[in-house]
Amino acid sequence: MTQQLVFRAIADPTRRSIMTMLSSGERSLSDITAAFEMTRPAVAKHLNILREGGLVRVRKQGRERLHRLQPEALKTVSEWLSFFDQFWDEKLANLKQSVEMDDE
């Protein structure tokens, strides 16, 4: 299932950090690597996993590969989350309240 690849991708703190970084614009592998204390191949692997999860797209430009955030893929997570909205205490309290109001 491809949904799993998104959850997998966002499970790692380094990858979430990369996502934040890419939110301000396209970056090359070297650029991204400079911001982390790990080797280039390690970062490249993280980017691959982000790509597999659909969270990042790559564009080739000369000898560089520019990575761009693809936040639409987060919709999967968002939808999963929304299922649980109805079970939040606050929501339940609100619902309870409105039910009580209906009684009056």
Add this chain to the structure above:
Amino acid sequence: MTQQLVFRAIADPTRRSIMTMLSSGERSLSDITAAFEMTRPAVAKHLNILREGGLVRVRKQGRERLHRLQPEALKTVSEWLSFFDQFWDEKLANLKQSVEMDDE
């Protein structure tokens, strides 16, 4: 960081499935195990990880331990997600549209 424990917890499909199951009410370890094709200790480990992520609370009742969903812990994920809202194409389009409307 405790935030990481939530992301870790929801990364596994079995654990997400357990969460869905618990959304309909408290369940004992044996109950939950019956719904999966794995041994009881395996499920117990998943429940521990969910507990570490704050997503599940346990209540002791007799010889049973009843597990209850604690969906408030998902707020962490929800807030993380919301940061990326502004980068969604749709949102950007909407924003752009409202800006254009302001010009008129």
Add this chain to the structure above:
DNA sequence: ATAATATGAAACCTTTCAGTTTCTCTTTAT
């Protein structure tokens, strides 16, 4: 042409993870 830059890819290592089996403990039912 040659050197430097940017990256891909393979091989390897170590740790974590998901799962099992086995044993023990506590609580209830007979």
Add this chain to the structure above:
DNA sequence: ATAAAGAGAAACTGAAAGGTTTCATATTAT
């Protein structure tokens, strides 16, 4: 009192994850 049910914990296994080093390839700059 004894047996059965529910669960915790430890030891082990295989696979996946995160990382490194090393080598090869494509593109740009001198």
